Amino acid sequence: EIVLTQSPGTLSLSPGERATLSCRASQSVGSNLAWYQQKPGQAPRFLIYGASSRATGIPDRFSGGGSGTDFTLTISSLEPDDFAVYYCQQYANTPRTFGRGTKVEIK
């Protein structure tokens, strides 16, 4: 099973700042990585697939990068609506696995 390690666990930032979230895989997943956003009491929302392609309707302040074992999700300028928990997920292998999440909180 591929283990995804996300860091940091919590990111404390102010609106307008840049957020950089990391996801590291225990073995190469190529570009088979997705990102999701989850707010309290809601289901996760799909953001990114193929490591860097935005899902339909996702603002361009969200960008993904990386390949192999090291990936990043960058939010270029945080909006109030962006404070949430972010998860990465690999689909290179079964079982599909998720990271434990990075919480982006208001500083």
Added chain:
Amino acid sequence: EVHLVESGGDLVQPGGSLRLSCAASGFTISNHDMNWVRQTPGKGLEWVGYISRSAETMYYADSVKGRFTISRDNAKKSLYLQMNSLRADDTAVYYCIVGGYWFDYWGQGTLVTVSS
């Protein structure tokens, strides 16, 4: 607009059974692979299993293999999760999801609690 509504979550005793349903609307379910994913505060998000669009292929997490069965009825626009031999560590919110590789659309989830 894609809409997924899970139902069937309940409090059940260890060793018991439960069947979750997911009603789909706003898209043609027969064109899409589907998954179930569960979430707990302790273990986070855990993929449970996958079913191909025509139900020819299913995959399961090792933790539920032999106990859980995914099925679908495309004519009824529905996805199902039959859960048998439930254990305390199956307690979670269960999500119905559209997608074969990444998970495009999620339902709101249904809570399953396994406790005596």
